[in-house]
Amino acid sequence: MKDTKSISYANLPLLEIPTIDIGLLTSSLSSEVEVEIMKLRSALSSSGYFQAVNHGMSTFFLDEVLEVTKKFFKLPMEEKKKYSKATNDFEGYGNNTYKENQVLGWNDRLYLHVLPESMRKFEKWPQNPENLRRVLIEFTEKLSMMNEIILKAMAKSLNLEENCFLYQFGENPKVLSSFNFYPPCPWPDLFIAAKPHADASGTTYVLQGKELEGLQVLKDDQWHRVPLTSDAIVFNVGDQVEIMTNGIFKSPTHRVATNNKGERISVAMFFAPEPTREIKPAEGLLDDKNPRLYKNVRDYSRHFSEHIQLGKSPIDALKILHC
Ligand SMILES: O=C(O)CCC(=O)C(=O)O
Numbered sequence: 230m231k232d233t234k235s236i237s238y239a240n241l242p243l244l245e246i247p248t249i250d251i252g253l254l255t256s257s258l259s260s261e262v263e264v265e266i267m268k269l270r271s272a273l274s275s276s277g278y279f280q281a282v283n284h285g286m287s288t289f290f291l292d293e294v295l296e297v298t299k300k301f302f303k304l305p306m307e308e309k310k311k312y313s314k315a316t317n318d319f320e321g322y323g324n325n326t327y328k329e330n331q332v333l334g335w336n337d338r339l340y341l342h343v344l345p346e347s348m349r350k351f352e353k354w355p356q357n358p359e360n361l362r363r364v365l366i367e368f369t370e371k372l373s374m375m376n377e378i379i380l381k382a383m384a385k386s387l388n389l390e391e392n393c394f395l396y397q398f399g400e401n402p403k404v405l406s407s408f409n410f411y412p413p414c415p416w417p418d419l420f421i422a423a424k425p426h427a428d429a430s431g432t433t434y435v436l437q438g439k440e441l442e443g444l445q446v447l448k449d450d451q452w453h454r455v456p457l458t459s460d461a462i463v464f465n466v467g468d469q470v471e472i473m474t475n476g477i478f479k480s481p482t483h484r485v486a487t488n489n490k491g492e493r494i495s496v497a498m499f500f501a502p503e504p505t506r507e508i509k510p511a512e513g514l515l516d517d518k519n520p521r522l523y524k525n526v527r528d529y530s531r532h533f534s535e536h537i538q539l540g541k542s543p544i545d546a547l548k549i550l551h552c
């Protein structure tokens with residue numbers, strides 16, 4: 230996609246992205262928990278981003294996640310094509326498509342539903358590299374534990390009952406994985422690797438490859454580069470948490486820049502409420518001074534793709550205007 234607004238990516242400012250220690254969020258020392266929770270609240274109500282550290286995943290394991298990603302995309306095209314997504318589906322290997330006439334991002338992806346287990350389409354799960362399946366399941370399990378901790382911390386940071394967001398996610402949250410490969414681009418000033426978007430998820434976790442930056446976030450009308458921090462998991466708010474927090478936590482607009490220096494990889498994991506659950510702004514956040522800003526919605530992922538296909542903003546369609 231041609232993007233004429235900010236030609237020189239290298240000159241963009243670096244995002245000041247706070248680091249949240251996940252271990253401290255569950256500490257028995259309440260003063261430690263308090264400090265971390267306040268940092269989390271400040272991060273999510275400003276940029277919508279933080280980096281999670283001390284999350285219980287070893288460097289060895291995170292390297293394994295990156296390694297299977299690299300190995301999959303390095304396979305010969307005929308091998309990758311065995312897992313190609315069907316025309317009207319987004320699950321499997323291929324480029325991000327919305328509509329026939331839309332411009333494609335400069336990327337290759339492998340999308341797989343991981344949870345609930347009933348949604349796994351194993352015919353789209355590569356058998357090569359042979360450890361990809363195990364690594365993906367383990368990564369999902371580890372992130373699911375972290376997601377619970379973060380959802381509780383988010384609720385506490387807003388003085389809400391700690392399970393109120395967990396409850397909206399339901400017993401069987403949906404988890405979608407996206408393995409991303411961004412090839413080098415000879416014209417990095419002219420093409421974008423992933424166009425500006427907000428995530429349809431509730432919460433998003435991104436493991437970035439170690440070598441090259443690319444992720445950028447719009448904050449105060451200015452694009453910022455998200456730094457690479459070894460072993461940290463980048464967290465961002467998705468649209469559904471913006472709704473649940475009545476807009477206090479922001480679902481940031483972000484994009485991925487191309488570069489001509491080499492290949493970039495990342496693995497994004499999207500956590501979303503059960504589609505049958507009705508999601509809505511938490512009651513405890515609403516009063517005369519803070520009116521409800523979003524309508525209730527079920528199956529937001531479907532709402533999201535329907536609106537994107539029509540070229541409309543999915544979240545704006547749910548906003549309640551107060552004059
Ligand atoms: O590659 C990245 O760093 C982020 C990808 C992303 O934003 C997405 O897959 O939704």
Ligand SMILES: [Fe+2]
Pocket residue numbers: 426427428483
């Ligand atoms: Fe995204």
